[in-house]
Each structure stands twice: as structure tokens, then as C-alpha cells.
Amino acid sequence: MRHRFITSALVVMLALSTWAKPKIERIKAKRGSSIISIHFDNPLPSAADVANKDFWIVAGEFKTGIHRYVVSSVEPCLSPADVKPPDCNAVDGYVRLHLTENVLADNTKIDLTLINNTAVINVPAFQLSKDQSGPLGTSKSKNDSDVYFSGSYTAVVDGDPVWDVDAFAGYMYPLKHGHLGKFGFYGQARTKKSDNADPNSFLDYLVWQKDIPLWNTWLGPFQTPFFNYRVAGTEFDRDGKQLNFINSPVVTLPLRFSGKISDPLAPSVTFPSMTLQFGTEFVKVEKSRVLAPEKNWYTRGLLGATFSAGYAPEKPAFDSITFSSAYQVRLPTAGEIYFDKRKAPIDRKTGKRGTTPALLGTQARHNVDSKISYNFTKYLGISFEHTYGSLPPIFTRNDHSFALGFTLTLKQTTYGRYSILRP
Amino acid sequence: MPPTKKTPRPKALTAAHNRLMKRLGASLEDAAPSTLGHGNAVTIVCACANTSPLNLARTLKQLGVNGISFQGCVFRSVTKLGFDIDQDDIPDSPDTTLSEVVDAIEDAPAQEQS
Numbered sequence: 001m002r003h004r005f006i007t008s009a010l011v012v013m014l015a016l017s018t019w020a021k022p023k024i025e026r027i028k029a030k031r032g033s034s035i036i037s038i039h040f041d042n043p044l045p046s047a048a049d050v051a052n053k054d055f056w057i058v059a060g061e062f063k064t065g066i067h068r069y070v071v072s073s074v075e076p077c078l079s080p081a082d083v084k085p086p087d088c089n090a091v092d093g094y095v096r097l098h099l100t101e102n103v104l105a106d107n108t109k110i111d112l113t114l115i116n117n118t119a120v121i122n123v124p125a126f127q128l129s130k131d132q133s134g135p136l137g138t139s140k141s142k143n144d145s146d147v148y149f150s151g152s153y154t155a156v157v158d159g160d161p162v163w164d165v166d167a168f169a170g171y172m173y174p175l176k177h178g179h180l181g182k183f184g185f186y187g188q189a190r191t192k193k194s195d196n197a198d199p200n201s202f203l204d205y206l207v208w209q210k211d212i213p214l215w216n217t218w219l220g221p222f223q224t225p226f227f228n229y230r231v232a233g234t235e236f237d238r239d240g241k242q243l244n245f246i247n248s249p250v251v252t253l254p255l256r257f258s259g260k261i262s263d264p265l266a267p268s269v270t271f272p273s274m275t276l277q278f279g280t281e282f283v284k285v286e287k288s289r290v291l292a293p294e295k296n297w298y299t300r301g302l303l304g305a306t307f308s309a310g311y312a313p314e315k316p317a318f319d320s321i322t323f324s325s326a327y328q329v330r331l332p333t334a335g336e337i338y339f340d341k342r343k344a345p346i347d348r349k350t351g352k353r354g355t356t357p358a359l360l361g362t363q364a365r366h367n368v369d370s371k372i373s374y375n376f377t378k379y380l381g382i383s384f385e386h387t388y389g390s391l392p393p394i395f396t397r398n399d400h401s402f403a404l405g406f407t408l409t410l411k412q413t414t415y416g417r418y419s420i421l422r423p
Numbered sequence: 424m425p426p427t428k429k430t431p432r433p434k435a436l437t438a439a440h441n442r443l444m445k446r447l448g449a450s451l452e453d454a455a456p457s458t459l460g461h462g463n464a465v466t467i468v469c470a471c472a473n474t475s476p477l478n479l480a481r482t483l484k485q486l487g488v489n490g491i492s493f494q495g496c497v498f499r500s501v502t503k504l505g506f507d508i509d510q511d512d513i514p515d516s517p518d519t520t521l522s523e524v525v526d527a528i529e530d531a532p533a534q535e536q537s
Binding site: 025026028039040041042044093174177178179182209210211213216217218223224225226252254256257258259260261262263264265267269270271272273275308310312 | 470471473474475476477478479481485486487488489491492493494495496498499500502507508509510511520522523526
């Protein structure tokens with residue numbers, strides 16, 4: 001009986017999946033062209049569901065009315081059977097509608113409706129781009145600048161509130177169209193577990209970036225590594241009493257926890273990936289809070305890793321959950337400043353610790369920052385963050401600290417943050 | 424087994440073959456594409472993301488692809504095939520879908536012969 005029930009459930013599920021409406025991912029069209037390309041998301045529809053010219057209703061909108069277009073033929077690129085040279089790969093997941101006339105120059109929007117034997121799908125009207133030759137839809141253009149801000153405020157019962165501010169801005173410019181890499185600058189302000197919102201760690205760099213094509217595309221799970229050379233940079237604290245000049249080459253090796261992904265990936269999955277970093281920081285102390293030798297150069301070995309994964313069902317009240325983590329360790333070759341609350345002298349009368357003194361040491365400086373973000377909507381959610389360790393220039397050691405706060409997520413435009421600033 | 428002797432090709436046949444190749448070469452040059460084209464663009468983008476065209480609708484973040492390495496790979500592949508593109512014209516943000524990258528590169532013009 002139970003087997004029969006399971007079999008019936010499977011049959012129903014299979015039937016439901018075959019009834020799934022085709023999902024249109026994006027559309028491309030140009031004024032002055034008679035072709036409209038329609039890209040479908042997985043699971044791809046069969047040609048029988050979409051490749052009939054009578055299934056499509058196309059209208060162009062202009063300021064004073066609409067113009068109905070007639071589809072003369074549909075060219076599918078949906079399955080290996082559709083492969084036709086030169087412009088249809090094995091499974092491209094799109095169809096091209098050939099209209100009997102070109103899209104008119106005064107059209108501002110295109111309306112599309114698909115009516116096949118099982119479903120009616122109306123696509124919201126798409127705005128034609130202002131550029132006459134531009135594609136329809138939400139194509140992204142140059143993403144060479146990057147601004148980021150993240151912050152949280154945590155009230156503490158019978159204690160000081162905790163601020164966590166992390167902001168950066170940067171710009172990268174391609175040299176000789178990109179043949180010689182990119183050159184740019186990045187600046188970052190950071191405070192962690194502070195009783196006020198003033199940043200206490202500032203970093204700014206001039207950076208040269210170039211990928212290193214040791215292998216052509218992928219080597220198993222590894223992408224090609226790339227090189228970040230922080231040609232000149234400074235690290236300084238809030239009151240400017242500690243100032244370091246930095247010169248730092250770093251190689252980053254990205255990897256994904258899989259070789260080739262051949263099967264269609266569900267839209268809700270964010271495949272786990274990592275980067276590994278290897279580098280050095282050549283440091284010149286310009287100004288120091290303690291009696292460290294100023295104007296001297298020393299070296300920090302630098303190793304790091306980042307990890308990220310996520311799940312994004314994009315349902316009401318549950319848009320996504322993401323996990324990201326970054327670890328780095330700095331290994332100074334000479335005595336370097338640090339603050340450790342555990343080294344603060346204890347007042348014998350009150351039993352409380354006094355002011356934390358600045359100290360010098362060559363011990364390894366670890367820093368871990370892990371964050372789980374639960375987004376109710378695409379841009380708003382709550383995050384739970386764990387931090388441990390210390391960051392330059394003054395390396396104030398934070399014990400394991402946890403923060404819970406609201407997060408506003410902006411659309412990420414580049415990888416600058418993780419490639420350059422971590423570390 | 425005795426070593427096989429390479430039979431010399433008759434001169435007339437070689438000349439005919441050369442003429443044919445020349446004609447083919449000429450016709451290939453005539454048919455040289457002026458832009459990269461959709462097929463090449465899909466092949467490059469999928470190779471650089473190490474995935475199949477079934478995932479053209481997925482973003483770089485979803486596929487666990489690093490944008491910097493991916494952008495460098497696409498840039499090298501397009502220019503090696505003899506087409507012109509600025510590296511910054513290749514989107515590399517985590518929220519970029521592979522099909523958006525295909526759109527961005529498929530109209531890359533052929534490099535001018537110097």
C-alpha cells in the first residue's frame with residue numbers, strides 16, 4: 001500500500017514538473033532589427049512548446065499607441081537536435097522570433113505573450129534601451145568602480161553598545177584595454193566592536209592587478225590565479241599615531257568545490273567556492289605609538305583564505321541565506337605593535353583592568369571574520385557575525401565576538417573587495 | 424613488415440591541390456566573420472565558467488566562479504580568436520549571468536589587420 005502511495009506521489013510530481021510553465025529569463029531586441037531573442041531558464045521548454053510562430057503575440061509600444069508585429073518564423077536553439085551552424089550551440093536555451101518587419105525606431109517597449117497548448121505566459125513590457133543598438137533587458141555595462149558600506153549596531157544590557165562599521169571605495173582602470181592588467185586605488189575604513197562609530201583602522205592602496213594564465217581555463221577545481229600588487233599603500237589608525245607604508249605582492253588562487261558543472265544548476269543554489277592567498281607585506285613604520293624603530297623596513301608573511309556558499313529560494317520572507325568567511329594570518333619578521341586586553345594591568349583596589357598598553361611582538365596575527373546572512377527580501381535581512389583576531393595597523397586583539405544586526409545588501413558590482421582588501 | 428615508401432605526389436596534382444587550397448583560403452578569408460558571433464561567445468563563456476550552456480541563466484556567484492579570473496579568461500579567449508574587446512566591457516560582478524556576458528562579447532569586432 002505504502003509503495004503504491006509513493007509511486008503515485010512520484011507520478012504526480014513528474015506530471016507536475018512536465019506541466020511547469022516555461023520561464024523566460026531575458027529578452028534581446030534592437031530597433032531596426034527583425035529578430036527578437038528569448039532566453040529561457042531551466043528546465044528548458046521543448047521546441048514543441050515554443051517553436052510555433054502562432055504561439056507568439058508581439059506588440060511594440062510607442063507614445064501614441066501600439067504596433068502589432070507578425071512572427072514569420074521561430075528558430076529554436078533548445079536541444080542538440082536544433083544545432084545549426086553558425087550561431088546555435090548544443091543547448092543554448094533560447095528561441096529567435098523572426099518578425100516580418102524591423103522593430104520600429106519610435107518603439108519604446110516590447111510586449112510579448114506566449115500562448116501554447118498548456119500555458120499562457122505574458123512577459124512584462126520590456127523597455128527598449130535608449131541606445132538604438134542596445135539590447136533589451138538589463139544588460140550590465142562597465143563595472144570599474146566599487147563602493148561598499150556595511151554596518152551594525154548592537155545594544156548591550158548594562159554595557160556600551162557595539163558598533164561595527166566597514167566601508168570601502170575603489171576604482172580600477174584597464175591598461176592598454178586590459179592587456180597590461182588593471183591599475184587603481186582602494187580605500188577602506190573599519191571599526192570592530194567599538195563603543196563608538198568612529199573607524200579605527202584605515203587602509204588605502206594603489207593596486208596593479210593582472211591574471212596569471214598558467215593554464216588556459218580551469219585546472220580541475222582551480223581557476224587561473226591572479227596577481228594583486230599593492231604598489232603603495234598606507235595603514236593608519238583613527239588618531240594617526242600609527243602610520244605604516246605598505247608595499248605588497250599577493251597571488252590569489254580561486255577554486256570551486258567541483259570541476260565542470262555539466263548539469264543544470266537550480267536557481268536557488270550558490271555553489272561553494274574559495275580563494276587562497278599567498279603574499280608578503282613590506283612594511284615601513286613612518287610613525288609609531290610605541291618605541292618601535294621608525295623608518296625601518298620589515299616584512300610580514302601573508303596567508304589567507306575566503307569561503308562562500310549560499311541557498312536562495314527567493315520565496316516571500318525567505319529570499320536567501322548566505323555564509324561567507326575570511327581568514328588571514330600575518331607573520332611579522334620584526335617586533336610590531338599590538339594591543340591585548342589580557343596584558344592590561346589590574347588595579348589591586350578595584351580588581352578591574354586598566355588601560356591596555358601598546359606592546360611590541362613578533363607573534364602571528366590571525367584574523368577570522370565569518371558571517372551568516374538571512375535575507376527576508378533581496379536587499380534586507382539580518383546577519384550573525386563572528387570575529388576573532390586583529391588587523392593592521394595597531395592589531396587590537398579581539399577575542400571571539402559575536403554580533404547580530406540588520407543588513408542592507410547592495411548589488412555587488414565587482415570582486416574588488418575580496419580580491420584586494422581581503423587581504 | 425617492410426617500411427612503406429612515401430610515394431611522390433605528381434607535380435600536376437600538387438599544383439591542383441595548392442590551387443584548391445588557395446581558393447579555399449580565399450573563400451575562407453571572404454567568409455571571415457566580422458564579429459565574434461553568438462556561437463563562439465557561448466563556447467568561450469561556458470569554457471571560462473567551466474559549465475555547460477544549460478547554465479547560461481545562472482550568475483557567476485551561483486556557479487562559484489571568481490569574476491577576476493573569469494574576466495581574464497574571456498578577454499584572452501576573445502582576443503586570441505582575433506577579435507577586439509576592452510577587458511572592462513566584460514562584466515565580472517557576482518550578480519552577472521553568463522548570458523549577459525554572452526551579450527557583452529558576441530558583437531566584438533574582428534581585429535584590424537596591420
